[in-house]
Amino acid sequence: MSKIKRILVQSYHYQIDDFGPNMGTYIPDVPAAFDKWVVTIETDDGISGSYAPHFGATGHALAQVNAMAPGLIGQDAEAREQIFERLKMNFRHFDKVGIAALDTALWDIAGKKYGASIATLLGGYRDKLPVYASTTSGQRRPGGLDSPGKYAEFAATCADHGIPAFKIHSFFDGNAKTEIDIMTAVKNRVGDDMKLMTDPASSLKSFMDAVEVGRACDDLGFYWYEDPYRDASSSAVAHKRLRDFIKTPLLIAEHIRGFEQKADFVLAGGTDIMHIDPELDGGITGTMRLAHFCDAIGMEVQLHTAGPMHRHCMAAIPNTIFYELALINPDRYWNAMQPPIYADDYGDRVDCVDSDGCVPVPTGPGLGVEYDWEKINAWTTSQTVFE
Numbered sequence: 258m259s260k261i262k263r264i265l266v267q268s269y270h271y272q273i274d275d276f277g278p279n280m281g282t283y284i285p286d287v288p289a290a291f292d293k294w295v296v297t298i299e300t301d302d303g304i305s306g307s308y309a310p311h312f313g314a315t316g317h318a319l320a321q322v323n324a325m326a327p328g329l330i331g332q333d334a335e336a337r338e339q340i341f342e343r344l345k346m347n348f349r350h351f352d353k354v355g356i357a358a359l360d361t362a363l364w365d366i367a368g369k370k371y372g373a374s375i376a377t378l379l380g381g382y383r384d385k386l387p388v389y390a391s392t393t394s395g396q397r398r399p400g401g402l403d404s405p406g407k408y409a410e411f412a413a414t415c416a417d418h419g420i421p422a423f424k425i426h427s428f429f430d431g432n433a434k435t436e437i438d439i440m441t442a443v444k445n446r447v448g449d450d451m452k453l454m455t456d457p458a459s460s461l462k463s464f465m466d467a468v469e470v471g472r473a474c475d476d477l478g479f480y481w482y483e484d485p486y487r488d489a490s491s492s493a494v495a496h497k498r499l500r501d502f503i504k505t506p507l508l509i510a511e512h513i514r515g516f517e518q519k520a521d522f523v524l525a526g527g528t529d530i531m532h533i534d535p536e537l538d539g540g541i542t543g544t545m546r547l548a549h550f551c552d553a554i555g556m557e558v559q560l561h562t563a564g565p566m567h568r569h570c571m572a573a574i575p576n577t578i579f580y581e582l583a584l585i586n587p588d589r590y591w592n593a594m595q596p597p598i599y600a601d602d603y604g605d606r607v608d609c610v611d612s613d614g615c616v617p618v619p620t621g622p623g624l625g626v627e628y629d630w631e632k633i634n635a636w637t638t639s640q641t642v643f644e
């Protein structure tokens with residue numbers, strides 16, 4: 258048995274250039290500052306596993322990790338299901354997003370112990386992942402995605418890189434016309450060369466706006482329609498009603514937390530495709546449970562955003578379609594969510610996609626990526642040790 262001996266949680270701070278104070282806005286020479294964190298679990302037989310979340314590295318997830326970590330000391334590092342169940346019960350009053358990083362670090366330990374990648378431990382299904390380009394939001398300020406034409410141009414650039422699908426994150430101004438103008442410009446530019454999707458990210462102001470944009474999705478042959486309006490995709494009944502008005506498949510549940518709640522949302526008819534965020538929905542253990550549940554009822558899942566753990570999960574999930582290359586922008590093909598903490602060539606950018614429109618699954622033990630600890634340690638602003 259590998260017993261959990263010590264857990265280190267490090268917060269770190271970094272900046273990226275030219276991205277402005279708002280993450281989705283391209284402003285030359287104005288840096289954006291980020292605070293993220295990484296968790297490392299060590300065992301009594303000398304194995305160490307880490308996970309540094311990207312999108313999920315929020316302050317409230319960090320608070321949960323710090324609250325959950327003491328209960329893991331002395332536990333069997335390979336009893337991931339038992340730890341998942343205990344954390345789910347002990348934190349049942351909360352959204353439980355802290356489980357993910359701890360669970361993923363435990364999977365990293367297992368991979369290192371057995372000299373196998375997490376994808377291999379999960380049972381490999383594929384070793385290359387077809388991607389879709391997922392844009393940052395647009396902006397009224399010049400630069401970046403500042404017009405429907407810029408979106409169309411960027412879609413064509415992504416198509417030239419062999420990327421088979423493109424998802425719009427619009428200006429998020431709650432304007433159905435803007436949404437439809439961008440969709441139309443992109444469709445007119447790339448035609449049937451790419452599968453197209455749109456994600457208003459709950460910005461549309463009314464249900465009828467959601468119907469209007471949904472009908473445009475139908476007319477333009479969009480592949481899926483995601484989180485349309487201001488209920489924040491929380492009502493299964495509302496989306497079941499929306500499905501009655503439109504033909505385009507809905508991708509919902511990005512904002513629903515909980516294994517059981519997400520299953521309920523599906524069974525209540527709230528979505529055509531299930532959206533799972535591995536960094537928010539219980540890590541690798543929670544993600545695989547949900548994916549298999551959906552497979553049993555003939556439903557595909559999409560994993561939200563990008564990262565090494567997402568790649569390992571997707572490699573072992575038959576019922577999923579695309580890997581979300583999120584969030585990218587034409588100015589530098591950036592991924593605004595990926596912290597620059599890798600010492601190897603891991604990346605979620607346009608130039609990381611191969612000529613078949615795919616990214617690889619890391620093959621090394623555990624997560625199979627190498628963190629740049631020198632950089633992380635230099636950027637560390639605070640740390641907590643549990644032992």
Ligand SMILES: [Mg+2]
Pocket residue numbers: 456458483484511
């Ligand atoms: Mg979304």
